[in-house]
Amino acid sequence: xxxxxxxxxxxxxxxxxxxxxxxxxxxxxxxxxxxxxxxxxxxxxxxxxxxxxxxxxxxxxxxxxxxxxxxxxxxxxxxxxxxxxxxxxxxxxxxxxxxxxxxxxxxxxxxxxxxxxxxxxxxxxxxxxxxxxxxxxxxxxxxxxxxxxxxxxxxxxxxxxxxxxxxxxxxxxxxxxxxxxxxxxxxxxxxxxxxxxxxxxxxxxxxxxxxxxxxxxxxxxxxxxxxxxxxxxxxxxxxxxxxxxxxxxxxxxxxxxxxxxxxxxxxxxxxxxxxxxxxxxxxxxxxxxxxxxxxxxxxxxxxxxxxxxxxxxxxxxxxxxxxxxxxxxxxxxxxxxxxxxxxxxxxxxxxxxxxxxxxxxxxxxxxxxxxxxxxxxxxxxxxxxxxxxxxxxx
Amino acid sequence: xxxxxxxxxxxxxxxxxxxxxxxxxxxxxxxxxxxxxxxxxxxxxxxxxxxxxxxxxxxxxxxxxxxxxxxxxxxxxxxxxxxxxxxxxxxxxxxxxxxxxxxxxxxxxxxxxxxxxxxxxxxxxxxxxxxxxxxxxxxxxxxxxxxxxxxxxxxxxxxxxxxxxxxxxxxxxxxxxxxxxxxxxxxxxxxxxxxxxxxxxxxxxxxxxxxxxxxxxxxxxxxxxxxxxxxxxxxxxxxxxxxxxxxxxxxxxxxxxxxxxxxxxxxxxxxxxxxxxxxxxxxxxxxxxxxxxxxxxxxxxxxxxxxxxxxxxxxxxxxxxxxxxxxxxxxxxxxxxxxxxxxxxxxxxxxxxxxxxxxxxxxxxxxxxxxxxxxxxxxxxxxxxxxxxxxxxxxxx
Numbered sequence: 001x002x003x004x005x006x007x008x009x010x011x012x013x014x015x016x017x018x019x020x021x022x023x024x025x026x027x028x029x030x031x032x033x034x035x036x037x038x039x040x041x042x043x044x045x046x047x048x049x050x051x052x053x054x055x056x057x058x059x060x061x062x063x064x065x066x067x068x069x070x071x072x073x074x075x076x077x078x079x080x081x082x083x084x085x086x087x088x089x090x091x092x093x094x095x096x097x098x099x100x101x102x103x104x105x106x107x108x109x110x111x112x113x114x115x116x117x118x119x120x121x122x123x124x125x126x127x128x129x130x131x132x133x134x135x136x137x138x139x140x141x142x143x144x145x146x147x148x149x150x151x152x153x154x155x156x157x158x159x160x161x162x163x164x165x166x167x168x169x170x171x172x173x174x175x176x177x178x179x180x181x182x183x184x185x186x187x188x189x190x191x192x193x194x195x196x197x198x199x200x201x202x203x204x205x206x207x208x209x210x211x212x213x214x215x216x217x218x219x220x221x222x223x224x225x226x227x228x229x230x231x232x233x234x235x236x237x238x239x240x241x242x243x244x245x246x247x248x249x250x251x252x253x254x255x256x257x258x259x260x261x262x263x264x265x266x267x268x269x270x271x272x273x274x275x276x277x278x279x280x281x282x283x284x285x286x287x288x289x290x291x292x293x294x295x296x297x298x299x300x301x302x303x304x305x306x307x308x309x310x311x312x313x314x315x316x317x318x319x320x321x322x323x324x325x326x327x328x329x330x331x332x333x334x335x336x337x338x339x340x341x342x343x344x345x346x347x348x349x350x351x352x353x354x355x356x357x358x359x360x361x362x363x364x365x366x367x368x369x370x371x372x373x374x375x376x377x378x379x380x381x382x383x384x385x386x387x388x389x390x391x392x393x394x
Numbered sequence: 395x396x397x398x399x400x401x402x403x404x405x406x407x408x409x410x411x412x413x414x415x416x417x418x419x420x421x422x423x424x425x426x427x428x429x430x431x432x433x434x435x436x437x438x439x440x441x442x443x444x445x446x447x448x449x450x451x452x453x454x455x456x457x458x459x460x461x462x463x464x465x466x467x468x469x470x471x472x473x474x475x476x477x478x479x480x481x482x483x484x485x486x487x488x489x490x491x492x493x494x495x496x497x498x499x500x501x502x503x504x505x506x507x508x509x510x511x512x513x514x515x516x517x518x519x520x521x522x523x524x525x526x527x528x529x530x531x532x533x534x535x536x537x538x539x540x541x542x543x544x545x546x547x548x549x550x551x552x553x554x555x556x557x558x559x560x561x562x563x564x565x566x567x568x569x570x571x572x573x574x575x576x577x578x579x580x581x582x583x584x585x586x587x588x589x590x591x592x593x594x595x596x597x598x599x600x601x602x603x604x605x606x607x608x609x610x611x612x613x614x615x616x617x618x619x620x621x622x623x624x625x626x627x628x629x630x631x632x633x634x635x636x637x638x639x640x641x642x643x644x645x646x647x648x649x650x651x652x653x654x655x656x657x658x659x660x661x662x663x664x665x666x667x668x669x670x671x672x673x674x675x676x677x678x679x680x681x682x683x684x685x686x687x688x689x690x691x692x693x694x695x696x697x698x699x700x701x702x703x704x705x706x707x708x709x710x711x712x713x714x715x716x717x718x719x720x721x722x723x724x725x726x727x728x729x730x731x732x733x734x735x736x737x738x739x740x741x742x743x744x745x746x747x748x749x750x751x752x753x754x755x756x757x758x759x760x761x762x763x764x765x766x767x768x769x770x771x772x773x774x775x776x777x778x779x780x781x782x783x784x785x786x787x788x789x790x791x
Binding site: 001002003004005009076079269272273278281284285287288289291292293295296299300302303305306315316318319322323374376377378380381382384385386387388390391 | 395396397398399400403464655659662663670671673674676678679680682683684686687690691693694695697698700701702712715725728729774776777778779780781784785786
C-alpha cells in the first residue's frame with residue numbers, strides 16, 4: 001500500500017502542468033473555472049476550440065491505447081492529468097462524452113470500420129457526442145426503453161422513432177448514441193440495439209429543458225424516423241453494451257471532479273473566515289465534515305482505481321456515487337448557510353445566479369441523475385450485501 | 395501509487411483471522427469479560443510466540459518484525475471484528491509508539507525487546523480532572539507531576555481511563571513540571587508497574603470487552619535513564635503518539651463497524667415477517683446500504699491514516715505525507731467513531747427485540763462502539779480539531 005507517486009509520474013505531472021500553463025491563456029483565459037456542472041451551457045464555441053487545442057497536445061483520450069490514438073497512459077498518469085487539469089482551472093470538458101464513453105465503447109465493441117470512422121473526430125476535438133439513454137418512462141427503470149428502431153428494407157438502414165430526455169449538451173453535439181428497441185415484442189433489457197446517430201438531420205428535434213436554475217444544460221430529443229448511421233454490435237446486444245459503457249463512466253475523471261469540489265470548498269472556507277461564520281461552532285463542524293468527506297472521497301477513488309486482482313473490484317466503487325452526490329448536495333446547502341442573508345442576493349435580474357447559488361441549486365440534481373440515491377442504495381444492498389432484489393411490476 | 399493491500403498484507407490478515415477464530419469466539423469473549431485479568435494469559439502467550447503480532451511495528455534491531463503501521467491496522471481491524479479482549483491495543487497502539495517516538499537508541503534497546511517477547515504495556519497521561527474538561531485528551535489533561543531529585547525523579551499524581559492499566563507490566567507515564575500548564579513542562583517516563591508507590595485499580599466499565607484502570611503514583615522514584623526524551627519537552631512526541639493511537643483505535647473501530655453490519659444483514663436474511671425475509675424490505679435495505687457506505691469510507695480513512703503513520707515511524711519516510719499525521723488521524727478517528735456508533739446502533743435496531751437481549755452479541759458491539767467512540771475524543775471533538783487547523787490559522791487558503 002503506497003500513496004506516493006513514482007519519479008516518472010512526477011515528471012509527467014510537470015509536463016501536463018507546464019503545458020496547461022503555456023496554453024490555458026490568451027483566448028482561453030476567460031474559460032478558467034468555467035463550464036463545469038451547473039455551468040455547462042457557457043462558452044460552447046470557445047470550449048470546442050479548447051478541445052482542439054488539447055488534441056494538438058495529444059491530451060484527449062490519454063488513457064486510450066496508443067494504436068487507437070491515445071497515449072496508453074497508466075491509471076496513475078490519468079489521475080495526475082485529471083488533478084492537474086482541475087488544479088489549473090481548465091474548463092469543463094465539452095468532449096467528455098465522446099472521449100470517456102463513446103471511444104472506449106467503440107474500442108471494446110465496435111467494428112474496425114466504426115473505430116476508423118469515429119475515433120479520429122473524437123481524438124482531434126472536432127466531433128462532439130451526447131448520450132441518448134433516459135426516456136420519460138425510462139428513468140430509474142432504464143431498461144423500460146420505448147424508442148423503436150426499424151430496419152428500412154430499401155436502404156438497409158435503421159430508423160429511430162421516439163423520445164429521449166435529460167440529454168446533456170444535445171444542442172451542441174454532432175452525434176448521439178442511442179439505445180432503442182430493435183425487437184418490438186421485447187421487454188426490459190432484451191431486444192435493444194446500440195445506435196450511433198447524426199444529430200444534424202430534419203428527423204431530429206432538440207428542445208431545451210429550462211431547469212430550476214433558469215439555465216438549460218439538459219434537453220429533450222425527439223426522433224421521428226431519424227436515420228441511424230451505425231449499429232454497434234448486433235440487434236439485441238444494446239443493453240450489455242450500454243452497461244459496459246456505464247462501467248467506463250466510473251473512472252479517473254472523478255479525481256478531477258474532486259479538485260473542482262476542493263475549489264468550491266476553498267471558496268466557502270474563505271467566505272466563512274471573512275464574514276465570521278468560521279467562529280460559529282455548528283458551521284465549524286460542518287466545514288470540518290465537508291473537508292473530511294472530500295479528503296476521504298479521494299482515498300475512496302484511489303482504492304477504486306488500484307485494482308486488486310486478489311479481491312476483484314473494490315467495494316468502494318459501489319458506494320462512490322452515493323458518497324459524492326450526498327457530499328456535494330450538503331456542500332451546496334453549507335455554502336448558503338455560511339453566506340447567511342447574503343445567500344439570497346443574486347448577481348442580477350432576471351435570474352442570474354451567483355456561483356454559489358448555482359452550486360446550491362445544481363447540486364440537487366447530483367442525487368438524482370446517473371442513478372438516484374435511492375437506486376444507489378438498492379444497488380449497494382443487492383450487489384454489495386447480497387440482500388434480495390426489488391420486486392418488479394412486470 | 396498503489397492504494398490497496400499487498401499479498402503480504404493479505405497473508406497477515408488471513409493468519410490473524412484464523413488465530414482469532416480460534417481464540418476469540420463469543421464464548422471466549424464472554425468468559426474474558428468477567429475473569430479477573432480481563433484477558434486470557436495463555437492466549438496472549440500464543441499471540442506473542444506463535445504470531446508475533448505484538449512485535450509488528452517494532453524494528454528488527456530491537457527484536458521486532460519491523461513492519462509498517464498498515465499491518466498493525468489490519469490486525470487491529472480483525473481484532474475489532476471479533477471483539478478480542480486483550481492488552482494488544484494498549485501495548486502496540488499506545489505504549490510502543492511512545493517509546494518509538496521519544497526513547498533514545500539505548501532505551502529502545504532496553505524496553506522494546508521485552509515488549510517484543512510479550513511484556514504488556516500501556517500509556518497513562520489523563521488526570522482525573524479530564525472528566526470535568528468536556529472529555530479532553532490533550533496536554534491540558536495531564537496533571538501528574540515530576541520533580542528532579544538529582545539522580546532521578548520523583549513522580550506523584552493520578553491517572554484515569556488507563557487502558558488495561560490494571561494488568562500492564564510497563565507503564566509509559568506523562569507528567570508535568572510543577573506549576574506548568576498546557577504543552578509546557580511535559581515529560582515521559584517508562585515505569586515498571588511493580589515500582590514502589592505505583593498503585594493500579596480496575597475501574598469497571600459499561601463495555602466489558604476492554605479494561606480501564608486508575609493509577610496513582612505516590613512519591614515514585616525513577617532513575618534519570620527512565621525519562622524518555624528531553625526533560626519537560628515531551629509534548630510533541632506525546633501528541634504524535636496520541637495521533638498514532640487514534641489511528642490504531644480507528645482501525646479497530648472499522649472492524650467493529652463492519653462486523654456489526656455483517657451480522658445484522660445475516661440476521662435480516664433469516665428473519666421472516668409478513669411471509670418473507672425482512673432483508674427484502676427497502677427500509678431495511680436502505681439502512682444497511684447507509685451502513686455499508688460508512689464502512690467503506692471508514693476503510694479508506696483507516697488505510698490513509700495508516701499509510702501516513704507508516705511514514706511517521708519510518709526514519710526515511712516521506713516527510714510531506716508524515717506532516718499530515720494530525721489531520722489524517724483526526725479524520726480517521728472522527729469518521730470511524732461516527733461510523734462505528736451508527737453501524738452498531740443501526741444493527742441493534744435491525745435485530746429488533748432480540749437485539750435488546752444479553753444473548754445476542756450485537757449488544758457487545760454496541761457497547762464497544764460507544765466506548766471507542768468516546769475514547770480519545772468523539773467525532774465532534776475530532777472535527778473541531780480539524781476546524782481549528784482549517785479556520786483558525788492566519789495563513790490564507
